[in-house]
Amino acid sequence: MIVKILLIAAILAIMALFLRSYSxxxxxxxxxxxxxxxxxxVSAVLFPNWTTRLANLIGVGRGTDLLxxxxxxxxxxxxxxxxxxxxxxxxxxxxxxRHVSLMDAPPCERPSTTDTPR
Numbered sequence: 859m860i861v862k863i864l865l866i867a868a869i870l871a872i873m874a875l876f877l878r879s880y881s882x883x884x885x886x887x888x889x890x891x892x893x894x895x896x897x898x899x900v901s902a903v904l905f906p907n908w909t910t911r912l913a914n915l916i917g918v919g920r921g922t923d924l925l926x927x928x929x930x931x932x933x934x935x936x937x938x939x940x941x942x943x944x945x946x947x948x949x950x951x952x953x954x955x956r957h958v959s960l961m962d963a964p965p966c967e968r969p970s971t972t973d974t975p976r
Contacts, residue, residue: 865903869896888939895932 873896877889902909902925909921918924 862903866900869899869903872896891935895928898928 873892876892902921906921909924911921913919913921913924916924918927
């Protein structure tokens with residue numbers, strides 16, 4: 859029973875950190891998926907037979923295998939999501955560097971019309 863309490867406390871603590879660490883602009887889909895996964899994890903801790911029944915319903919042998927497959931999907935989603943976010947951040951950073959370098963560049967010297975011979 860103590861293990862279940864510790865696991866549920868860890869899941870809830872991780873969810874609290876996840877929801878507090880992201881800004882309000884975090885996609886709602888990411889928050890909803892995290893919440894669904896947390897509910898699934900807590901229910902798997904409280905009722906381990908449910909995962910086995912669910913696994914058998916969808917054609918997976920054991921509940922632990924189903925949890926492992928779900929974990930793989932979540933990890934792949936996080937990797938792809940972080941990679942896409944990094945690409946966007948890289949483009950924004952490059953644009954910012956170009957803008958700052960243009961602002962810091964010395965002004966172009968144009969020949970004045972009075973200095974040129976006629």
